[in-house]
Amino acid sequence: MAEKNVTLVSEFLLIAFTDCPEWALPLFLLFLSIYVISLLGNAGMVLLIRVDGRLHTPMYFLLGHLSFVDICYSSTIVPQMLAVLLQQGAALSYTCCAAQFFLFTFFGSIDCYLLALMAYDRYVAVCRPLLYVTIMTEKARWGFVAGAYGAGFSSAFVRTVTAFSLSFCGDNEIDFIFCDLPPLLKLTCGDSYTQEVVIVVFAIFVIPACMVAILVSYLFIVVAIMRIPSAGGRAKTFSTCASHLMTVSLFFGTLIFMYLRDNSGHSSQEDRVVSVFYTTVIPMLNPLIYSMRNKEVKEALRKVLERAELY
Known part of the structure; x- marks a missing residue:
């Protein structure tokens, strides 16, 4: 057994969905369609923000990076x-x-940081409107984004090195759609307590920390909105945050269900469904949410389509 503990497997076998071969083709076509829509939607959002001058604002700057990620x-x-x-x-x-x-882990962490930055952007816009231009300068925006990429890289590097310093022996089959931490931990042998603690500690600096930043930002936003005397003014101000709130709820809701819950009492099939949602469906929904709820995006899209018709 000691010899197995120091012997790394040469490959892993992904076997997700192989228990239902009759569903392979329908699921392939479904996920391919979702992936194509996701690519077109997010690439379209990046292009739209780039070509329309009215979208050259801090909020859409961050949204463009979110779509790219x-x-x-x-x-x-x-x-x-x-x-x-x-x-x-x-x-x-x-x-x-x-x-x-x-x-x-790298791109998922950046997603978390960008959503937290977008919450901060909404906080400044609602609670500090007179200082918005001063605080969210172009230099500050690039600094925030660079920090998100740097923090994402650091977290991903440490978690990857720690996870793959574990010893894997015996069965190398992963009943999952990709090499994620929960199914990998099931294949480990020997004492992995130290590595798991390091992985969890770094996870705390991503998901819970970003959630706290978002919750605090929206706590101040809600207080500021409640001070607006007119119902119309409150509704108009809240509408500027609605798209971001929907995206945050979907993304962090699935991450919490997947990574911050008790690992006992749930099946690998549940994990597969949840993982498909946050890796496939949510990236497709994000540009749809922002394009349907933001008047600026809809107006910019309409003008781009009108120009295309002229040519």
Whole structure:
């Protein structure tokens, strides 16, 4: 057994959905459609923000980066998931599994930080409107985004190195759609307590910390909105935060369900469904949420379509 503890497996076998082969083709077509819509929607949002001068504001600057990260985020997972469905299972080398885990953690962490920054942006806009231009300068925006990317890289690097310093022996089958932490921990052997503590500590600096920042920001926003005398003014101010609140609720709700709950008493099938939602469905929904609820985005999209018709 001691010899197995120091022997790393050469590859992992992803076997998610292989227990229902009759569903492989329908699920492949469904997830492919969702992925294509996600790519088009997020790429379209990035392009729209870039070409329309009225969207060159701090909020849409952050939204553009969120859309770009969502493209990278889903592209890290979905192609591999499609290969699993098409081939009824897929082998992934140890290095590729580590790389996928790193990229997923990297882009997922940036998503969390960007959503927290967008909450701060709404806080400044609602609670400090006269200082908004002074605080959210172009230099500050790039500094915030650079900090999000840097923090995401640091967290992903430490978690990846720690996770893949564990010893894997015996079964190398992962009943999941990609190399994520919960299914990987099921394959470990030997004492992994120290590594798990490090992973959890760094996870606390991402999900709970960003949630606290968002909750505090919206606590001040709600207080400021309640002080507005007219009901119309309160509704108009709250509408500027509605899209962000929907995105935050969907994204963090699934992350909490997946990573911050008791690991006992739930099936791998539940984990697969939840993981599909936050890696595939949410990146598709984000541009739809912002395009449907934001008048500026709808107006910019209408003008772009009108120009396209002229040509």
